[in-house]
Ligand code: ADP
């Protein structure tokens with residue numbers, strides 16, 4: 037987001053005064069690299085397959101062109117964003133709402149599983165031009181005849197790789213097929229995979245591929261540390277990190293709902309202010325937990341991967357891998373929760389001897405990728421000068 041990588045400014049982009057005003061309110065001075073590269077193309081109507089690291093501003097990259105397209109006098113659904121999780125759908129809805137602040141008559145509905153259908157029907161009665169949804173729930177509304185996509189101009193798949201990974205290929209395909217052939221199809225993800233390429237190949241017209249390797253300025257500054265430990269020591273290691281008292285906002289990742297619950301209740305018993313999110317917690321509760329965390333009402337959020345995917349919380353200072361993720365990409369997405377929007381972040385992975393093989397695999401994966409990562413040289417030390425833990 038600096039002059040060296042991004043000469044183009046928001047003012048060069050032929051944006052409406054309403055959008056420019058909203059961007060100003062949001063405090064954005066210059067477009068990020070992915071924004072500079074995709075917004076003009078998307079506004080020209082191109083199909084785009086964009087791959088850019090987490091935290092580089094992809095939501096605004098597709099959000100601005102979408103809002104510039106909206107025909108306010110038309111009541112039909114014109115733009116659809118699909119997202120893999122409820123939290124992400126809500127977050128995209130929030131970001132679009134902020135961008136649309138000065139566009140009078142622009143209506144955005146967010147539809148996701150877990151929320152009562154009647155509430156969503158009310159939102160649909162307001163004739164939204166823009167829908168942000170998880171695939172399953174959107175398809176449900178389509179099957180009930182609540183939504184028609186025949187007037188769709190632009191369709192965005194956010195976190196396309198993850199969404200398709202999560203078994204949404206069929207749903208996503210059906211949704212795309214319900215939109216006009218000539219609609220614009222835009223895919224955004226942090227990493228790519230075969231399913232993304234297949235969707236691109238099947239449904240995009242002359243797609244432009246944009247890969248953004250984060251520039252020095254865009255790149256999340258994440259110092260990564262590995263703590264070699266034993267399973268029964270993990271809680272002590274965790275408490276050591278929490279008691280360091282330098283972090284106001286921390287995310288801890290576990291691999292299972294069970295572990296997430298147990299760790300949260302253990303922390304609570306020890307007097308820490310912690311909450312958790314995972315797939316079995318009712319949606320309304322998850323929304324409250326997330327919004328309280330964003331507002332800084334409590335400092336420690338314990339989460340599973342799926343529940344936390346794509347979520348943007350400003351100022352997460354530290355990510356702790358209590359369990360090592362089973363998928364390499366999850367490591368990237370987990371630590372990507374910190375170091376966002378030009379801030380420094382730190383991650384700690386608690387690694388047992390058994391997990392060290394996984395850690396090596398993760399490292400190889402991270403090194404093989406042209407990644408936005410920043411490896412810091414400092415090593416935390418014990419009082420006697422020995423390294424407290426290894427640093428990647
Ligand atoms: P991604 O989808 O690439 O992971 P997000 O869209 O969630 O990233 O954006 C990450 C953060 O950066 C958000 O808080 C967003 O408001 C902020 N952001 C987006 N664009 C800009 C910009 N041009 N300048 C400063 N901050 C920005």
Ligand code: MG
Nearest residue numbers: 094095194346
């Ligand atoms: Mg995103």
